[in-house]
Every structure is written in C-alpha cells, then in structure tokens.
Amino acid sequence: MHFLTNIRVGWYLALRQVRRASVWTNTLIVFVMLLTFLNLVVVTGVLVGLVQGITNLYREQETGDVLISTLANQTDISHSPDIISFVKSLPQVTDLSARYVVGGTIEANYQTPPAPGETPNESAASIVGVDPATENAFSHISAFVGEGQYLSAGDYDAVLVGPQLIDRYSFGGDLLPNISALHNVYPGTKVRITVGTTTRVMTVKGILVTTANSPLASKVIMPENELRTLLGRNDYAVNQIAVNVAPGTDTTAFANLLRASGIGADAKVQTAQEAIPAGVAEVEGTFASIGNAIGSIGLVVAAVTIFIVIFINAITRRKFIGILKGIGISGEAIELAYVFQSLMYALVGSAIGLAIVYGFLVPYFGAHPIKLPISDAVIVAPVSGTALRVLLLVVTTAIAGYVPARLIVRKNTLDSILGRN
Amino acid sequence: MAIDVKNLVKSFHDGDRVTRVLKGITLSIDDGSFVAIIGRSGAGKSTFMYQMSLLDEPSEGDVIVEGRSTNEMTNAEETKFRLEKFGYVFQDYALVPELTAVENVALPLLMQGLPRERALADARAALTRVNLEAHLAQLPSQLSGGEQQRVSIARAIAHLPKVLFADEPTANLDRESSDGVMHIFGELHDAGQTIIMVTHELEYAHAAERIIRLDDGVVVSDERVPATERKRYPHPGLQAA
Structure with missing residues (x-):
C-alpha cells in the first residue's frame, strides 16, 4: 500500500514537473533520447542491412525462394526435365529458372600473346547458360545490363559479362585468387571462353553492372543452347533450378515438400537462407556486433546525459526536495518522481524514433536501398530486436534518473532545506 | 498534542570546533x-523549532510527542509523523513551483493515501x-508573496x-x-489549532498566548500573554493581501 502511494505521488510530481518544465528543456532531452534510439536501431539496422542487401541480391538474382541444385557428388541434376515439370505444376510456384552452371575461364585480347612477365588477360569465371526470357522474368537481369544489350533467345556466340570480370567495374577483383579483371573489354569485344578442354570464341553482347557482392558479379552468361553446345550436352540435365513461390508461402515447408517428393534423391533442395553462402551469415553477425558496440556507446552517452540533466535538476531543487521530505513526502516517492521523468523522456524519444524508423526509414530504404559498393543496403529493424533496444534504453534511462535523485534525496532533510552542505 | 522538551542540546561540529546552539x-x-518563540538573530529559535518539529535531531536531550520519545523513532516513523501530525509554514513559502496552488496543498494529502478527488x-x-x-489553478509564480504564504498555510x-x-x-x-x-x-x-511560531517581530509575537524568548541557546523568559493584551489582526487586511 505504501509502495503504491509512493508510485502515485511520484507520478503526480513527475507528470507535472515534465508538463510544466521549459519546452526547450523537454525538447532537448527528448531529442537526445531520439538520437540515442536511432543510434541503437538504425546504425545496427544499416550494418545488418548491408548484409541483408547481399542476401536479397542472392535471393533475387540467383536462389529465388528455393534453390534446387546439383548434389555434391554429381555433375548435374538427374531427371532435370521431370523435376522441372513437377515443380512447375505445384500451385505455390510463381516462376522458375533452370540454369546450366560450370566453371571455366574467359580470356580477352587472346590474339596478342602476353609480354614476358605480363599475366594473360584472363580470368576464372562461372559460366552460366540460361533461357534469356525465362531468366529475365525470374531475376530481372536485363535491368543490370549497364553496357550493350541483354541476350535474346536466338543469339549466337553472345555472352553477358559480370562487372567483377571487367577492370573498369571491378571492386578489388585483382586481389581475389584466379580473378584478374579483363582489360579493354566492351560490347562487341571478342572473348575466348574455355570450359574443360573446349574453347570457343564469343562476342560480348552486354556488360552487367551490379554491386561487387552480387551473385552475377563474376559470371559469364550465355543462352542455354550455346552452353549446351559448348559442353556437348544433350540430356537437358541442368545444375540449378531456382524457384519463386507465392508471397506468404512457408519456404521451409515448401522445401520439405520438394524433398519429400523424391527430388532430394537427385538434387540438393535449399531455402534461400540455406543456399546463401555461409560467409554472408558470418558477416551479418559481425556487422550486428559492430552495430551493437556502436549502439552501446550511444546508450552510455544517453545515460550520462540523463544523469547530468537529472542531477542538475535535483541539485538545483535540493531545497524543494528537502521541503518535500520535511512536509512528509517520502524519499522513495521523490526518487520515483525523477525515475518517472526519465522514463517519460525515454518513452517519448523511443516513440518518436519508432514512428520514424517504421513509418519512414524502413519502408523508404526498402524501396530505395542505399547504393553502396558492396551491396544495396536496406535498414533491418526486426520488431523483437527493436523492442529489446527500447527496453535497454528505458532501463538505462531509469537507472540514470534514479542514481542522481537518490544522491540528493539521501542528504539530510534540514541541510537540504537550509542549503547547508 | 502536548510536546515535552527535556534538557535539549544541539551542537554543531566544524572540525574540532563545537558550537552549542541550544544549551x-x-x-x-x-x-x-x-506559542511564539522570539529572540535576536542567532539566539537558536529556529534551531529549537527544528528539533521540536522532527526536522532535525538533537545532540542531547529528548523531545516527547504524544508520549513518545522522538529519539526512539526511525527516519520512516519521523517522516510519517511529520506527514500526519505536523504542518509546516516556512519563511520562503516552499511551494513546489510546477504545482498549482491546489496541487501543492493536495500533495501531502495524496501522500497520506487519500484518493485524488478527496485530496483535491x-x-x-x-x-x-x-x-x-x-x-486554485495558479502556479506559485503567478501569486504574490502573501498569496504564496497563504497557500503554504493551506x-x-x-x-x-x-x-x-x-x-x-x-x-x-509586506505589512x-x-x-x-x-x-x-x-x-x-x-x-x-496548536501553533508554534518563530518570529523576530515582537508585534506579531503578541498574537500568541505565550511568548518564549531565547538568547544564546537558553530560555531567558517564558511569559503568558493575557487575553486582553493579545493582538488580533482583522480580516480586511487579509483580503487586501
């Protein structure tokens, strides 16, 4: 009962002290709280969003929602035509792209032998054969053609080349093993493609312009019939079947359905999350940790700010605190008044921050990702993580409000009233 | 409620130096x-009142209120006692600046556990x-000194x-x-109402029925004021305040 009375009186004092405090003081404190909240949520969100951008690229440009790929001990997916027909027949499936994928090399200026000591103008690449129209419908790849044109079904000897393979677009490409960006390659340039022991001269029809971490970045893409010819393959056994499903479909359940249907015996079935390279998840974790570290600094700054504000407020009102104690208001009620004030500032700051994050930043940057060299970053702010950060801010602020109030309230009542030290 | 003060001593320490304010x-x-407590500046009259009103603790001696020695009270008991049994009017009004007149007055009532509407x-x-x-709805800053003091009394x-x-x-x-x-x-x-008032203005002390004069920490006189000699202050002055 006494505790409830303390809460009631603490709230009574806090509410009125905040309501009748200077508008500028309130605005400044709430602004600090808002910045702290944004620092906690947005910095981490952008850092994680950088990786999320890569994840999104993989899902949009390669894996789809579910990726069916070659088993580790196989060279291709057995019974590919049957699998493709079956998957297409499933009601959840909205579109699908089957691809031939092999390792190879691409060489430019092959007619001019390299000078002594000079490395050949050659790079390792992933050679991919696709149905141009189907692939474009699936991954909108034509949107990434920065130079030249996209492929057509009837193209002969035509390839698209990823930006990491071209020196003027490559981002640190020369530092990667087996990849040395090609010089003097433009649409119309002849390049030599080698797969295994087969070599063929083809023409660059277009150059893709993507971020360095795009799955398209190091690929050479050609019409599937061209690659089949290059490989001498006529069995229509593909290496990847990327599948998109209708929004709202549980992709894990869908992948399980495919595995249970027997596809699992001929191919690896993975959700997008499973198919994305493991390194991406590790980078995501690393960036989240960096974001949390930066956020915790912001939290300390907010705590110190609130501490100073409450301490100055309490010390300048020391006489009133003494008088309140003198007339019988309990120390706990006075301390709670300061805690409640701090909580109000933190909650208002967080509420404005939530409105900004979920009302503007997340949807805006979802629609207009931040263009960065390594990916198109979005802001990732899962509700659970944000709620945890609000809780952190509120708890930190409450402590920062309580401590200075406690320091002042515990002083001798009469000394406070008379202003004695 | 009777208050008994027994051999009350209050000393202040400043390093090795000890100053006995009440002796x-x-x-x-x-x-x-x-009761009016009077005396010149530094006579110990406010200090004496602080001991009686449980705002301070005596160095020696005892204050007995309602038969209880205040030396035996815990801090929480003293706070509760001040809240429920005592009322305070300070020289500088001591109102909470963010609370309106009615909110200032309601505050101790809320602390006593009264429902909000009843307290108001x-x-x-x-x-x-x-x-x-x-x-009622005015903040202390919107009131004159006299009005603030009346809020304090309320x-x-x-x-x-x-x-x-x-x-x-x-x-x-002002006057x-x-x-x-x-x-x-x-x-x-x-x-x-039992009233204990510290004042240095002799004229106002004569509104009381008993005047205790302190000097250098001791009672030098303790006089009853005959009813016929007590000064009464009329209502009109109040309204003009």
Missing part, C-alpha cells in the same frame, strides 16, 4: 496553545479557508495537523500580507 532547554507546549476537495477547502478560492493545515509550525512566516511579506497571515493564525488558534 539544555526544558519546557512543555500545551495542546491547543499558540480537501485542498480546495483549505485554500478557501485562507481566502484563496479564486487562485498546505500545512489541510490534513488537520496536531501542531502547526511556522518559521518566520512573515519575514518575507498587509503579514497581517493577513497573522489573522489566519488567530482564526486557526481560535478553532483549537
């Missing part, structure tokens, strides 16, 4: 009495008693305390406002 005071305050009703009644019913009497302590209640007020405050004290005393 063994013994006296009793009767229930329902109006009692606060309004107390403010009406000091003729401030037209200023806060001190709203919970019907056993003893009302007033420390130099007229020191910061008219001071008269108004003394008029209220007179009315309260007439209604049976």
